[in-house]
Amino acid sequence: MIRFRLNDRSVELPDAAGETPLVYALRDPRVGDMTPKVGCGQEQCGACRVLVDGAPVYSCTLPSDAVGDRHVETAAGLDTPVRRALVEADATQCGFCLPGIVVAAEALFREDPSPEPAAIVQALDPQLCRCGSHPRVVRALVALAGSGLGEAPPTWSAAGQGARGARPDDRPLPPALVATPSLARWIRFPEPGRVLALTGKVDVGQGLLTALAVIVAEELDVGFERVSVLSGHTGHTPDEGVTASSLSIETSGAALRQASAWARKLLLERASERLGAPATDLAVRDGEITGPGVNERLDYWDLANEGLDAEIDHSVSEKPAQSHTLVGREGHRRADVAPKATAAAFVHDVPADLHARPVRPPSLHHRLTGLEVEVDAPGVLIVDGSFVAIAHPDEYEAVRLAERVAGAARWRSAGEAPWTPRIEASRRRAAEALPLRDGVPTRAEWRPTPTPHRARYTRPFLMHGSLGPSAAMARWTAERLYVECASRGVEPLRQVLARVFGMDAADVELRHVPGPGGYGHNGADDVALDAALVARAVPGRTVSMKWSREDEHAFEPLGPPMHMELGADLDADGRIATWTHDVYGYTHVTRVHPQAPGVDLLAARWLAQPFAPTRPRPALAPEVGIHRNALPIYRFADTQVTKHFLPDAPVRTSALRGLGAQGNVFAIESFMDELALAAGVAPDAFRRLHLAHDPRALAVLDAVLELAGGLDGPRGMGIARYKNRQGCAAVVAEVAVDEERAEIRVEHLWIAADVGRVIDPDGSRNQLEGSAVQAVSWCLKEAVEFDERGAVANRDWESYPILRFSEVPQVRTVLLDRPESEPLGAGEATVGPASGALANAVFAATGLRVRDLPMTPDRLRRVAAGL
Numbered sequence: 128m129i130r131f132r133l134n135d136r137s138v139e140l141p142d143a144a145g146e147t148p149l150v151y152a153l154r155d156p157r158v159g160d161m162t163p164k165v166g167c168g169q170e171q172c173g174a175c176r177v178l179v180d181g182a183p184v185y186s187c188t189l190p191s192d193a194v195g196d197r198h199v200e201t202a203a204g205l206d207t208p209v210r211r212a213l214v215e216a217d218a219t220q221c222g223f224c225l226p227g228i229v230v231a232a233e234a235l236f237r238e239d240p241s242p243e244p245a246a247i248v249q250a251l252d253p254q255l256c257r258c259g260s261h262p263r264v265v266r267a268l269v270a271l272a273g274s275g276l277g278e279a280p281p282t283w284s285a286a287g288q289g290a291r292g293a294r295p296d297d298r299p300l301p302p303a304l305v306a307t308p309s310l311a312r313w314i315r316f317p318e319p320g321r322v323l324a325l326t327g328k329v330d331v332g333q334g335l336l337t338a339l340a341v342i343v344a345e346e347l348d349v350g351f352e353r354v355s356v357l358s359g360h361t362g363h364t365p366d367e368g369v370t371a372s373s374l375s376i377e378t379s380g381a382a383l384r385q386a387s388a389w390a391r392k393l394l395l396e397r398a399s400e401r402l403g404a405p406a407t408d409l410a411v412r413d414g415e416i417t418g419p420g421v422n423e424r425l426d427y428w429d430l431a432n433e434g435l436d437a438e439i440d441h442s443v444s445e446k447p448a449q450s451h452t453l454v455g456r457e458g459h460r461r462a463d464v465a466p467k468a469t470a471a472a473f474v475h476d477v478p479a480d481l482h483a484r485p486v487r488p489p490s491l492h493h494r495l496t497g498l499e500v501e502v503d504a505p506g507v508l509i510v511d512g513s514f515v516a517i518a519h520p521d522e523y524e525a526v527r528l529a530e531r532v533a534g535a536a537r538w539r540s541a542g543e544a545p546w547t548p549r550i551e552a553s554r555r556r557a558a559e560a561l562p563l564r565d566g567v568p569t570r571a572e573w574r575p576t577p578t579p580h581r582a583r584y585t586r587p588f589l590m591h592g593s594l595g596p597s598a599a600m601a602r603w604t605a606e607r608l609y610v611e612c613a614s615r616g617v618e619p620l621r622q623v624l625a626r627v628f629g630m631d632a633a634d635v636e637l638r639h640v641p642g643p644g645g646y647g648h649n650g651a652d653d654v655a656l657d658a659a660l661v662a663r664a665v666p667g668r669t670v671s672m673k674w675s676r677e678d679e680h681a682f683e684p685l686g687p688p689m690h691m692e693l694g695a696d697l698d699a700d701g702r703i704a705t706w707t708h709d710v711y712g713y714t715h716v717t718r719v720h721p722q723a724p725g726v727d728l729l730a731a732r733w734l735a736q737p738f739a740p741t742r743p744r745p746a747l748a749p750e751v752g753i754h755r756n757a758l759p760i761y762r763f764a765d766t767q768v769t770k771h772f773l774p775d776a777p778v779r780t781s782a783l784r785g786l787g788a789q790g791n792v793f794a795i796e797s798f799m800d801e802l803a804l805a806a807g808v809a810p811d812a813f814r815r816l817h818l819a820h821d822p823r824a825l826a827v828l829d830a831v832l833e834l835a836g837g838l839d840g841p842r843g844m845g846i847a848r849y850k851n852r853q854g855c856a857a858v859v860a861e862v863a864v865d866e867e868r869a870e871i872r873v874e875h876l877w878i879a880a881d882v883g884r885v886i887d888p889d890g891s892r893n894q895l896e897g898s899a900v901q902a903v904s905w906c907l908k909e910a911v912e913f914d915e916r917g918a919v920a921n922r923d924w925e926s927y928p929i930l931r932f933s934e935v936p937q938v939r940t941v942l943l944d945r946p947e948s949e950p951l952g953a954g955e956a957t958v959g960p961a962s963g964a965l966a967n968a969v970f971a972a973t974g975l976r977v978r979d980l981p982m983t984p985d986r987l988r989r990v991a992a993g994l
């Protein structure tokens with residue numbers, strides 16, 4: 128018998144579990160501590176770390192019998208100042224990394240209750256965070272250490288104190304309410320003192336549900352803590368498509384605000400009837416009806432207990448911005464953070480009868496030719512065409528079984544050529560040119576305009592690289608399929624799963640359960656099909672399907688490479704007269720869609736009765752995919768932007784945070800600095816020359832320069848308005864370059880943003896900072912490589928390194944409050960500006976213009992050598 132102390136209890140495991148890595152033993156239902164996570168299984172990410180006799184260890188490789196009778200502590204048991212500091216600071220986004228960070232920090236603070244910031248960073252360096260939450264984590268811990276340097280002072284600008292007033296009731300209804308007009312589908316009063324808001328959007332670590340709760344509480348005049356939000360459950364929540372494009376507050380927030388205004392109005396009308404007082408004389412305080420002469424206690428829940436529903440068919444007045452007491456205020460704590468640090472909270476943690484793993488071919492293009500292997504019960508082997516998977520009641524046995532089956536599988540290549548990480552000239556020549564007219568790609572003739580100033584910029588394939596490999600739970604019962612997954616679009620996925628299994632969509636139910644941050648379209652949908660395929664073979668049993676780290680790296684859809692060619696002509700005054708921007712790329716959008724001709728789920732192509740994926744076609748709407756933010760924020764006499772579409776990517780590509788905006792803005796902002804140099808004008812002044820038409824952008828530019836204290840030194844800036852109509856962000860980056868090692872280090876980022884009306888300032892800062900940090904990681908370190916088989920070569924975190932704690936800059940952010948404006952979305956606004964700012968800072972520091980990402984030491988040396 129293996130015995131050890133786990134937190135404050137004793138644990139006994141059978142000797143047979145001796146080889147089982149501790150993380151699987153802890154997560155076994157007999158022990159049931161789900162806080163250590165399996166992020167990689169290779170001592171590379173830190174998600175599994177626990178304390179053994181006070182020392183942090185990687186529980187993914189430590190055999191259970193090596194623990195002896197020592198004391199194991201996990202984040203679940205560490206109810207300490209460290210965990211409280213991190214949770215109370217909402218020092219996370221998706222939270223998948225949080226338990227490991229709690230453990231690593233706890234070990235440090237036990238040794239030294241007042242560690243220096245450098246010691247904190249060093250202790251956290253083995254912990255990966257993909258969401259870019261590092262600055263918040265460090266600030267929270269530095270504050271706990273007592274140096275006071277950790278505080279991120281609330282940084283609000285007084286900008287935007289313009290006209291405020293009630294949103295008029297002659298405005299069109301938000302489209303989501305037109306699609307789902309029943310009030311009861313959005314707002315309910317389920318029990319005294321509680322309000323339930325329903326949304327089809329899902330929280331992917333961006334704090335969305337908190338912001339929606341703030342909106343509802345504000346509009347209803349109830350306490351924020353009274354509101355719960357149910358999200359992403361087919362048949363229960365409104366169908367709002369996919370959570371994407373930083374639109375959730377703009378769309379679902381607008382719908383819930385209006386639905387709340389309706390609920391408030393209807394309930395006040397009921398109160399008016401009951402009290403015999405005009406509704407206009409009544410007010411609401413935390414759900415209680417007040418007014419002159421109101422002597423009886425009456426609240427929403429008294430009034431709603433006979434049911435509350437209506438067809439929302441026109442807009443009613445919403446609360447004027449100057450009356451807001453919750454929207455835009457600091458201090459709204461996220462409800463999901465504490466559970467993520469202390470308990471089962473992710474789709475990976477859902478209890479299951481069987482644990483499943485896929486057995487993948489070497490690449491997308493390989494097919495199964497032979498599999499001679501016996502799998503004894505209770506193991507299960509599932510083979511459907513070239514889709515191979517196993518299942519076992521014990522999770523670690525499932526891992527071992529998958530390895531054994533993988534060793535027995537033989538595959539043949541379908542003959543795809545090896546792939547290159549960038550878009551070669553031969554492919555660019557074959558691209559379809561689609562010149563933009565009024566922002567819309569057209570099939571007009573493309574006539575390249577020669578310009579004296581020209582530059583070419585590229586980025587490679589990028590990974591989403593979720594910290595937790597994709598996971599889903601599925602169960603078949605009596606011809607019905609139930610799935611829990613981290614999909615961002617449970618309604619479209621339901622339709623497509625129904626199609627794959629030849630069933631009615633009404634017999635498929637999907638519920639969103641939090642997963643690790645995905646940053647666009649990662650494997651979260653694909654794994655749902657994998658889980659359903661396995662569950663079909665074992666009806667009535669609950670199957671938890673989890674990918675390995677290698678599966679995730681090799682088979683998630685990749686962020687596509689981009690190739691941007693920019694040209695310009697300066698007039699006699701040094702202003703840009705002509706601007707050309709040609710952007711080449713593969714599709715950024717291959718999400719599942721019920722109306723798509725193909726099925727865009729990974730395993731569908733491998734089935735014995737396969738479903739081909741949809742052949743990508745160029746998106747022709749404004750600001751989609753490749754041409755997102757290809758139109759510059761600046762105004763020039765002549766602007767020519769052309770999208771060049773490549774239909775045939777031999778690997779799957781799809782939406783990665785910002786889509787084309789990152790590459791396009793990186794190119795635009797780099798080129799603006801190159802032209803400023805040619806014109807002999809300072810970079811900020813040169814931008815102002817071309818931004819006179821856009822006072823809000825100028826205000827953002829002023830704010831970031833004030834925050835940073837100017838551009839002197841090794842600093843650069845970038846600015847863009849996401850999709851040219853959402854949040855406007857400017858970033859100043861300061862770098863230090865180690866000339867001998869050719870290593871770039873980003874020391875500081877200063878961010879200013881106008882994201883319209885700010886609902887939750889801390890949530891907005893979290894998103895702006897996280898996406899800027901992620902962009903720095905892309906720009907400095909990341910590139911997918913391919914092997915001779917055309918398969919992804921980077922299959923772990925060593926071969927695909929991302930930014931670590933020791934490499935993360937200090938970040939400060941200022942928000943420009945615009946209460947008169949609609950909310951504009953913050954989650955992707957900084958990826959482009961941060962990329963441009965970084966390239967410009969590197970030029971300021973070294974005189975080297977790096978136009979190809981990532982800016983690795985090798986790249987820097989090549990640029991220095993003129994290669």
Ligand code: FES
Nearest residue numbers: 166167168173187
């Ligand atoms: S380090 Fe153990 S799971 Fe990543």
Ligand code: FES
Nearest residue numbers: 220224256257258
């Ligand atoms: S918050 Fe760290 S990985 Fe998501």
